[in-house]
Amino acid sequence: MGDTTSLGRMRKNSTRLDHVVLWVADPVAAAGFYQDAVGLEPVRVAEYADGKTGFPSVRVNEETLLDLVPLTAAERMDMLPGAADAAGHPVNHVCLALPAAGFDRLRARLEERGVPMSEIGHDSFGARGKALRNFYFRDPDGNVFEARHYDD
Structure with a gap:
């Protein structure tokens, strides 16, 4: 973990937040909300709509995304035992x-x-x-x- 002296001095391999996964009912509609209401840049929305990727994202800044994962994907979240149970348990x-x-x-x-x-x-x-x-x-x-x- 970084210390407060590194605040403002970002290095390529320093520890920082990469993405947050949000459970959403409709990823395309969610991307629209984040683009129109919040002003964030949509990423991979067309690819998601064409079935070429599992979820779209919106870009918070050059190094951080919000991934907009459909709630229906919860059953496929098997990276850890019980990971699917995180669906519907918001931060x-x-x-x-x-x-x-x-x-x-x-x-x-x-x-x-x-x-x-x-x-x-x-x-x-x-x-x-x-x-x-x-x-x-x-x-x-x-x-x-x-x-x-x-x-x-």
Whole structure:
């Protein structure tokens, strides 16, 4: 694991988050939500729709994806005993850190689409210290996200 002195000095082989797998009812619709409402880039959606890959993703940044895995694939999750049982057991939430302007654009896009959101909070602790502002929202499959920014 990295220490706080490596914050900001990313190396090709440093430890960092690669992807998070989200269980979704309709991966194409989920990718549309994340593209339109959240502003993330879709990856492999056409390939998934053509049956060429098992799931699409959306890109959070150049090194992190959210994989949008259909709930129907749970029975094939056999990498560990009991792995299929993770279907329907969501993580409490995933947090996206954005620049201040991106934070404001995300909140506006969600509001335009009628996505329920929490009030804006302040001074929430995270990987980079205390965030100036944060809020929570839920995707159409019930996955909870936090959006935050650390500086102006």
